[in-house]
Amino acid sequence: xxxxxxxxxxxxxxxxxxxxxxxxxxxxxxxxxxxxxxxxxxxxxxxxxxxxxxxxxxxxxxxxxxxxxxxxxxxxxxxxxxxxxxxxxxxxxxxxxxxxxxxxxxxxxxxxxxxxxxxxxxxxxxxxxxxxxxxxxxxxxxxxxxxxxxxxxxxxxxxxxxxxxxxxxxxxxxxx
Numbered sequence: 389x390x391x392x393x394x395x396x397x398x399x400x401x402x403x404x405x406x407x408x409x410x411x412x413x414x415x416x417x418x419x420x421x422x423x424x425x426x427x428x429x430x431x432x433x434x435x436x437x438x439x440x441x442x443x444x445x446x447x448x449x450x451x452x453x454x455x456x457x458x459x460x461x462x463x464x465x466x467x468x469x470x471x472x473x474x475x476x477x478x479x480x481x482x483x484x485x486x487x488x489x490x491x492x493x494x495x496x497x498x499x500x501x502x503x504x505x506x507x508x509x510x511x512x513x514x515x516x517x518x519x520x521x522x523x524x525x526x527x528x529x530x531x532x533x534x535x536x537x538x539x540x541x542x543x544x545x546x547x548x549x550x551x552x553x554x555x556x557x558x559x560x561x562x563x564x
Contacts, residue, residue, distance in 0.1 A: 402539050404552045412559035416548035421529060424547045425518035428466075431554045432514035434563050435459050439503040453498070455561045459506050460498040461489060462554050466513030469550040473520055476533040476543050484535050514554075521547055 408415040419427070438444065438455050447454045453461070468487050475482040524543065534540045541549065 400537070400539070401552070402549065405545055405549060409552060409556060412552075412556040414552045414555045416545075416552050419548050419551065421521070421524075421544045421547055424551050425521045427551055428514045428518045428521075428554065431462075431551075431558055432466075432511045434558055435462060435510050436507045438558075438561055438563055439507045444503050445499055453493075453560075456501060456503055456506065457493060457498040458557045458561050459503070459510055460496060460501050461493065462557050463506055463510040463513055464489075464492055464496070465550065465553050465557075466510065466517050469546065469553075470513065470517045470520065472533060472546060473517070473543060476531045476541075476546070477528055481532045481534065484533060486536050517550070 404414065405416045407417070439459055441455065443455075444459075445454050445456045447457075472484050475484065529544045530542045532540060532542055533546065
């Protein structure tokens with residue numbers, strides 16, 4: 389059975405860098421860069437439990453992702469953000485390629501992914517990014533990068549934005 393696509397999220401979430409998220413409660417402005425690596429690891433560890441549930445692939449509503457689909461997205465978020473950190477550290481003010489999360493979900497067959505593989509890859513992705521963030525020098529943290537819509541980030545603000553994304557999705561599935 390082919391599932392309908394999830395309702396696209398078209399919000400510009402960059403405002404979470406300035407004020408706490410009223411849904412998940414995450415406070416990016418109050419999060420130090422030094423806290424992000426461990427928080428990414430802890431978030432990733434929580435997804436392993438989510439992915440062992442009996443209804444992990446069942447959607448709560450036809451156009452709302454299942455916990456498995458959210459976990460696949462979080463796994464891919466770590467990959468995308470990891471690439472963006474590398475761009476920022478290697479190039480001056482890079483422009484990030486657009487990433488269509490809904491197209492990625494369809495192309496990646498999120499509902500058909502083996503949950504154990506997703507859990508393993510999500511934890512590995514979070515660990516890889518955490519190690520990279522822990523290796524930053526003082527000169528690295530303010531390096532800039534930008535999205536095609538004009539949103540500008542530093543490595544620090546991108547790390548906080550990244551952390552909000554995964555924390556928010558844990559909240560979406562009831563574990564945040």
